[in-house]
Amino acid sequence: MASGGLCRFAADLPTVERFVSLGEGDTPCIELSVLAKRLGLRRLSAKMESQNPTGSYKDRIAAMSLSLALQHGHPGWIGTSSGNAGLSMAAYGTRAGMSGFLCMVATAPQEKRLALLPYAVEVVSIDGVGREGTARVATALMEQVRLAAEQQNLFLGITAHAFNPSGMRGVDTIGYELAEQTPDATHVYxxxxxxxxxxxxxxxxxxRDMPAKVIACQPSGCAPIVAFLDGTSDAPAMSRCDSDISALQLPHPPDGTLAATAVETSGGWGTAPDDAAILEAQRLLAKTEGVFVEPASAASLAAVFHDVDRGRLQPTDRPVLVLTGAGWKDLARFEADDARVPLITVDDVASRVDKWCSSL
Structure with missing residues (x-):
C-alpha cells in the first residue's frame, strides 16, 4: 500500500501491518484574514479537510478502517452514510481490493450519490433518515447494519465511536496536525x-497537550448536543430533525454523550446557528476568502459569527474552523444562481466587459 497519509502517526494509532492510503491528511491550515478583520478577531484560521482525496475528513476514518479491515481479514465492509463517509469508504475499500455495502440517506445531495457510482460498492437508498428523519428510524438502521456486519463478518464502517472506535482513531490526526500548525489556537470550531x-x-x-477550547457547531433545527450542553435537554438526543444541512441531520447522535464530555473537558461550549446563517456563511467564505465548502463545513463559521455577536469570543482570541467537506458535494442550492447567468452573443462580449469594468 502507499506510504504517507496516516502512517506518519502510526505510533499513536491502532497497530496495522500496512496502511491503506490515498494521500489523506496533512491538510493545510490557512489564514482567513478578510473574515478575521470583519469579525474583529486577531486571527482566524481554517483547517482545510475539504482537501483530502475524496473531499472530506472522512478519508482519515476510511484509511484507518480499511487498514484494520485488512488486518483482521474481513471479506468486505458495510456502513451508513449521508454521503461523505460512503464516498471515502468506497474509494479506500476499492484501494484495498475490498467490496462494500452502503446504506445511503435518501435525501443526500445528488453529487454525493453520483460520485459513488464508479466504485466497487453496492448502494441502497434508505428512506426515513436525514431531513425530517426520526431518532427511531436512524437507530433502527444502525442496528440492522450492525447485525449484518456481525452475521457476515463484514467490517462495520459506521463512522462513530459507538460502532467503530478503532477506525475513528484516524480523526485524532486532525488534532495532532492542529497542534503542529496552530499551537496558539484558543478555540477549535x-x-x-x-x-x-x-x-x-x-x-x-x-x-498533544494543546489547551484549545472545543466548540460543537450544530444547526438549530438539529442540535441535540448543543441543547444538552446548554442545559435545555436532559440528554444529547431529540426525537426529530428539522434542518436541511446535510451531514448534520442526526437527532440521536451515536457519540453525543462522548462529544458533550469532550466539549466540557476542554472548557468549550455548543453553538447552534440556524440554517439561513449557515448557508450565508458558506457564500461568505467563497466570496471573501475563495474557500468553497459544503454547508455542513460552514456551520463552524456561522457559529463564530454567532459567538462574536454574543461576546463569547474576544478580539484577542484565535479560533480555528474545521472545514469538513468540499463545496462540490452539495451544488443544488446554486441552481437559481445558474439560471441567472446571461446568454449573449460573441458580438456582445466587449460591451458586457465595459459595463462590468464601470462597476469596479
Whole structure:
C-alpha cells in the first residue's frame, strides 16, 4: 500500500501491518484574514479537510478502517452514510481490493450519490433518515447494519465511536496536525452531527497537550448536543430533525454523550446557528476568502459569527474552523444562481466587459 497519509502517526494509532492510503491528511491550515478583520478577531484560521482525496475528513476514518479491515481479514465492509463517509469508504475499500455495502440517506445531495457510482460498492437508498428523519428510524438502521456486519463478518464502517472506535482513531490526526500548525489556537470550531469528529479531534488535541477550547457547531433545527450542553435537554438526543444541512441531520447522535464530555473537558461550549446563517456563511467564505465548502463545513463559521455577536469570543482570541467537506458535494442550492447567468452573443462580449469594468 502507499506510504504517507496516516502512517506518519502510526505510533499513536491502532497497530496495522500496512496502511491503506490515498494521500489523506496533512491538510493545510490557512489564514482567513478578510473574515478575521470583519469579525474583529486577531486571527482566524481554517483547517482545510475539504482537501483530502475524496473531499472530506472522512478519508482519515476510511484509511484507518480499511487498514484494520485488512488486518483482521474481513471479506468486505458495510456502513451508513449521508454521503461523505460512503464516498471515502468506497474509494479506500476499492484501494484495498475490498467490496462494500452502503446504506445511503435518501435525501443526500445528488453529487454525493453520483460520485459513488464508479466504485466497487453496492448502494441502497434508505428512506426515513436525514431531513425530517426520526431518532427511531436512524437507530433502527444502525442496528440492522450492525447485525449484518456481525452475521457476515463484514467490517462495520459506521463512522462513530459507538460502532467503530478503532477506525475513528484516524480523526485524532486532525488534532495532532492542529497542534503542529496552530499551537496558539484558543478555540477549535467543529461542525457536529453524530459527535464522532469532535470527540476524536478533542482527543487528539489532549494527546498533544494543546489547551484549545472545543466548540460543537450544530444547526438549530438539529442540535441535540448543543441543547444538552446548554442545559435545555436532559440528554444529547431529540426525537426529530428539522434542518436541511446535510451531514448534520442526526437527532440521536451515536457519540453525543462522548462529544458533550469532550466539549466540557476542554472548557468549550455548543453553538447552534440556524440554517439561513449557515448557508450565508458558506457564500461568505467563497466570496471573501475563495474557500468553497459544503454547508455542513460552514456551520463552524456561522457559529463564530454567532459567538462574536454574543461576546463569547474576544478580539484577542484565535479560533480555528474545521472545514469538513468540499463545496462540490452539495451544488443544488446554486441552481437559481445558474439560471441567472446571461446568454449573449460573441458580438456582445466587449460591451458586457465595459459595463462590468464601470462597476469596479
Amino acid at each position: 467543529v461542525p457536529t452531527g453524530g459527535g464522532g469528529l469532535l470527540s476524536a479531534i478533542a482527543r487528539g488535541l489532549l494527546h
